[in-house]
Amino acid sequence: MLRLVDSPPKLEIPLFSTNVPAGFPSPADDHIEGKLDLNEHLVRRPAATFFVRASGESMRDAGIFDGDLLIIDRGVTPQPDDIVIAILQGDLTVKRLKKVGAQWHLAAENKDYPSLPIGEGDCEVWGVVTHSIRRHCGR
Numbered sequence: 001m002l003r004l005v006d007s008p009p010k011l012e013i014p015l016f017s018t019n020v021p022a023g024f025p026s027p028a029d030d031h032i033e034g035k036l037d038l039n040e041h042l043v044r045r046p047a048a049t050f051f052v053r054a055s056g057e058s059m060r061d062a063g064i065f066d067g068d069l070l071i072i073d074r075g076v077t078p079q080p081d082d083i084v085i086a087i088l089q090g091d092l093t094v095k096r097l098k099k100v101g102a103q104w105h106l107a108a109e110n111k112d113y114p115s116l117p118i119g120e121g122d123c124e125v126w127g128v129v130t131h132s133i134r135r136h137c138g139r
Contacts (some may be wrong), residue, residue, distance in 0.1 A: 042071055042131050044073065044130075045073055045075040048075035048127075049071060049072065049074070049075075050074070051070065052069075052085060052094075053068070053070070054066060054067065054132070055067075057113075058094075058108040058109065058113040059083070059095070059096075059108065059110065060109065061109040061110055064132050065134060068134045069134075070129050070133075071132070071133070072128065072129055072130070073128055075127075076128040077128075078125045079097070080098060081096060081097065084106075086106055086123050086124060088106060088118070089122060093106060095107055100115075103117055104117070104118040105117050
């Protein structure tokens with residue numbers, strides 16, 4: 001049974017005040033800045049938010065890879081250049097919403113995939129991708 005939750009339970013995890021450089025290492029600093037609740041950070045409108053898992057390589061140049069978890073907010077009004085989840089010809093897809101002249105497109109972020117023109121009535125945008133989550137450790 002699927003149930004929508006208006007207020008997800010808090011899950012507070014320590015947030016360290018030190019930024020971690022991705023270049024040269026720096027001395028450790030174990031000062032805790034506070035607690036970070038991922039629900040508050042990633043989900044602004046719980047009743048309008050859902051998650052999907054990305055499949056395929058069409059959005060890799062936007063940093064979305066096969067298997068990434070996408071956070072979708074249906075309460076955000078789609079704007080040009082937003083990454084959206086849409087239904088096109090009965091299938092769900094994740095693409096960048098583009099306007100080329102007077103024509104709307106669902107554009108891939110990988111040159112090996114085509115941009116998909118949208119005709120009136122053949123596409124429904126379900127929501128805007130607000131975040132993606134990628135697993136880096138396989139165990």
